[in-house]
Amino acid sequence: MISLADIEAARDRIDGVAKHTPLDYSHTFSEMTGASVHLKLENHQRTGSFKIRGAMNRITTLSEAEKEAGVVTASAGNHAQGVALAATRAGVDSKVVMPEHAPISKVKATRRYGAETVLYGADYDEAQQRAHEIEDEENRTYVHAFDDEYVMAGQGTIGLEIVDDCPDVETVVVPIGGGGLISGISTAVKEQLSDVRVIGVEAEGASSVATSLQKGSVHELDSVNTIADGIATRRVGDKPFEVIEKYVDEVVTVSDEEIAVTLTYLLERSKTLVEGAGAVALAALLFEKFDFTKDEVIVPALCGGNIDMNQLTTVVMRGLVETGRYLKVRTVLKDQPGALHDLLTIIAEEQANIYAIRHDRTSREIGMNETDVELDLETRGHDHVETLLSALREKGYRVDVLI
Numbered sequence: 001m002i003s004l005a006d007i008e009a010a011r012d013r014i015d016g017v018a019k020h021t022p023l024d025y026s027h028t029f030s031e032m033t034g035a036s037v038h039l040k041l042e043n044h045q046r047t048g049s050f051k052i053r054g055a056m057n058r059i060t061t062l063s064e065a066e067k068e069a070g071v072v073t074a075s076a077g078n079h080a081q082g083v084a085l086a087a088t089r090a091g092v093d094s095k096v097v098m099p100e101h102a103p104i105s106k107v108k109a110t111r112r113y114g115a116e117t118v119l120y121g122a123d124y125d126e127a128q129q130r131a132h133e134i135e136d137e138e139n140r141t142y143v144h145a146f147d148d149e150y151v152m153a154g155q156g157t158i159g160l161e162i163v164d165d166c167p168d169v170e171t172v173v174v175p176i177g178g179g180g181l182i183s184g185i186s187t188a189v190k191e192q193l194s195d196v197r198v199i200g201v202e203a204e205g206a207s208s209v210a211t212s213l214q215k216g217s218v219h220e221l222d223s224v225n226t227i228a229d230g231i232a233t234r235r236v237g238d239k240p241f242e243v244i245e246k247y248v249d250e251v252v253t254v255s256d257e258e259i260a261v262t263l264t265y266l267l268e269r270s271k272t273l274v275e276g277a278g279a280v281a282l283a284a285l286l287f288e289k290f291d292f293t294k295d296e297v298i299v300p301a302l303c304g305g306n307i308d309m310n311q312l313t314t315v316v317m318r319g320l321v322e323t324g325r326y327l328k329v330r331t332v333l334k335d336q337p338g339a340l341h342d343l344l345t346i347i348a349e350e351q352a353n354i355y356a357i358r359h360d361r362t363s364r365e366i367g368m369n370e371t372d373v374e375l376d377l378e379t380r381g382h383d384h385v386e387t388l389l390s391a392l393r394e395k396g397y398r399v400d401v402l403i
Helices: 004-014 027-033 051-060 064-069 078-090 104-112 124-138 149-155 157-165 180-190 208-215 238-247 256-270 276-286 309-322 339-349 382-394
Strands: 023-025 036-041 071-074 094-098 116-119 171-175 197-203 250-254 297-302 326-334 353-360 370-378
Touching: 004 051, 004 149, 004 157, 004 180, 023 157, 027 036, 027 256, 027 276, 036 157, 036 276, 051 078, 051 149, 071 078, 071 124, 078 094, 078 104, 094 104, 094 124, 104 116, 149 157, 149 180, 149 238, 157 180, 157 297, 171 180, 171 276, 180 197, 180 238, 197 208, 197 276, 208 238, 208 250, 250 256, 250 276, 256 276, 256 309, 276 297, 309 326, 326 339, 326 382, 339 353, 339 370, 339 382
Parallel strands: 036 297, 071 094, 094 116, 171 197, 171 297, 197 250
Antiparallel strands: 023 036, 326 370, 353 370
């Protein structure tokens, strides 16, 4: 099991490559929760996530023969980029196997950091299988994303920074995927400040740790399904699980809807871009997934910011829907002059803004003298949505909410 000394040694090894990222007090989220919220902005890290820390610590501890032979790993995102940059900085050849349908932006970024990329398989598991084949064929060292003590110790340097920058911290909230991050942070924090709580957060659709803790042993899920792809692992690592059992006080889960809302809040109110996994720690706080007291000093770790632009559009839109800021409705009008004008007059009087209108006379679901209308509307919250829908229905419109 890793120790504080291992993490302190890792800090020396990665110095000059990984950055000491900011710890930012948030007036907005402190006011929203009543706690004293300090955001650990690991989305500002090189390569856009914490993964460079563990990858660099692992690669710098290779023997000369291992460095000469090179390294290999499997990843669809952050770990790929971390290994690529760490290997390049250490003068080590790297090969990264990524699923065939990995986001092109992440494939290109991994190549830019200096790795050879191999696209193989439909998902991470198939890519990992191929990576282990390459490990055997080329005598490379496999750099595991989380189930490796050097990797865990590297990620734990975040905990050292939290304690240095916020010595009065009372609770640290950390995302959990395979467990490398929380095992490192919890060790660094607990071995210095034993009274500090460490809360782990999983996505509901990838809750392997919560299930494993209930069963008392590592349990592998049949599948995962979450927008937080950075923590979408089917099982926690064996080595991290030992640390989680020892040091983590509580593990909670958040839904994709809660992640989307939190990501949207971060963008709009803090001008901070994170990926789904980067939002889960703050989501657990905002949606009160664990108990805390007024003015409690809480540090949520925003672990990464590498979100695909197409996914960002979807997630932000979902966040707007969940907060009552976006509404899509359908109604049927008489196909006669002035019918659309009358509908839009009500919407204008209720001060909703129109994004788009689709006006269709050809639908088989309506009568020959009717027209089908869909409207995308900007609204100001759930109360506004209900007021608008009530106004339309009071005027005799049959309104279906589509989103």
